[in-house]
Amino acid sequence: MRLNPVFLLSATDVAHFPSEAKTYGAPEVAFLGRSNVGKSSLINSLLGSQEAKVSSTPGRTRAINFFALHEGAGDKMKVRPTLIFADLPGYGYAKISKSISAEWPSFIEPYLAERETLALCICLVDTNIPPQENDTQLITYFKQTQRPYLVVGTKSDRLSNNQLAKSIAALRKAHEVEEILPVSAKTDAGTKMLWAKMMEVAE
Ligand SMILES: Nc1nc2c(ncn2[C@@H]2O[C@H](COP(=O)(O)OP(=O)(O)OP(=O)(O)O)[C@@H](O)[C@H]2O)c(=O)[nH]1
Ligand SMILES: [Mg+2]
Structure with missing residues (x-):
């Protein structure tokens, strides 16, 4: 799968989320997880681009960054994108609080609760650390x-x-989920499967 990303905007407030006039109501995929888990890297790996900002400083992404993904070239602003990607701020950066909502910007909860076009939430968990x-x-x-x-x-x-199989089993058990898809932004492992899952919601 190769879609061309166009950066739409960076939102730090509910009022700034891209409107239907900008997204044409295209289905949205959100990337969520702790700071440093690899959200921006995974987005870049999926897109084969450097569109999402990756940094070695955890907690760098403090806004929701929206990208419109288009097939082919053409006048991208005038056609409905195939998908929208939303790169969310990470949680778990400030060690002070164990709860997500206490440290997450206030616009995240309304985003998750009310965003009508949000079709799939990708929750990233790090296979290199114990379940959080x-x-x-x-x-x-x-x-x-x-x-x-x-x-x-x-x-x-x-x-x-072997280590990966053990880690995935522990994560599945702790989070009580049936399936966890292993991915690597470095080697692109698992990204084909992830694209297949995302395209299911795009149709
Ligand atoms: N080895 C390896 N390193 C990775 C992978 N994905 C991300 N990293 C590294 O992990 C660090 C954090 O990656 P980011 O993509 O910025 O993480 P993030 O979740 O967007 O972080 P915040 O924006 O701070 O919430 C960077 O140093 C990346 O190079 C991966 O698949 N493999
Ligand atoms: Mg990031």
């Missing part, structure tokens, strides 16, 4: 609100096959 309580909280939120979500295990390239 705040990830469980987010996943529980999606179960309760019945928002479609998919859990992916990031940075799979850092582990042997």
Whole structure:
């Protein structure tokens, strides 16, 4: 899958989320997870571009960054995109609080609760660390609100096959989810499968 990204805007307020006039009501995929889990890197790997900002400083993404994804070239502003990607700020950066909502910007909750075109939430969990309580909280939120979500295990390239299988099993158990898709932004492992899942919601 190769879609061309166009950066739409960076929102720090509910009023700034891109309107239907900008997105043409195209289905949106949101990327969520702790700071440093690899959200922006995964987006770049999926797009084969450097559109999303990656930094070595955790907590860098403090806004929701929206990208419109188009097939082919042409006048991109005038046609409906295939998908919208939303790169969200990470949580779990400030060690002071264990709860997500306490440290997440106030516009995230309304985004998740009210964004009508939000078709799929990709929850990223790091396969290199033990299961985290705040990830469980987010996943529980999606179960309760019945928002479609998919859990992916990031940075799979850092582990042997055996270690990865163990990590995925532990994460599945702790977060009580049936499926966790291992991915790597470095080697592109798992990204084909992830594209297939996202295109299901795009249709
Ligand atoms: N080895 C390896 N490193 C990765 C992978 N994905 C991300 N990283 C590294 O992890 C760090 C954080 O990556 P980001 O993509 O900026 O993480 P983020 O979730 O967007 O972080 P915030 O925007 O701060 O919430 C960077 O140093 C990346 O190079 C991966 O698949 N494999
Ligand atoms: Mg980021």
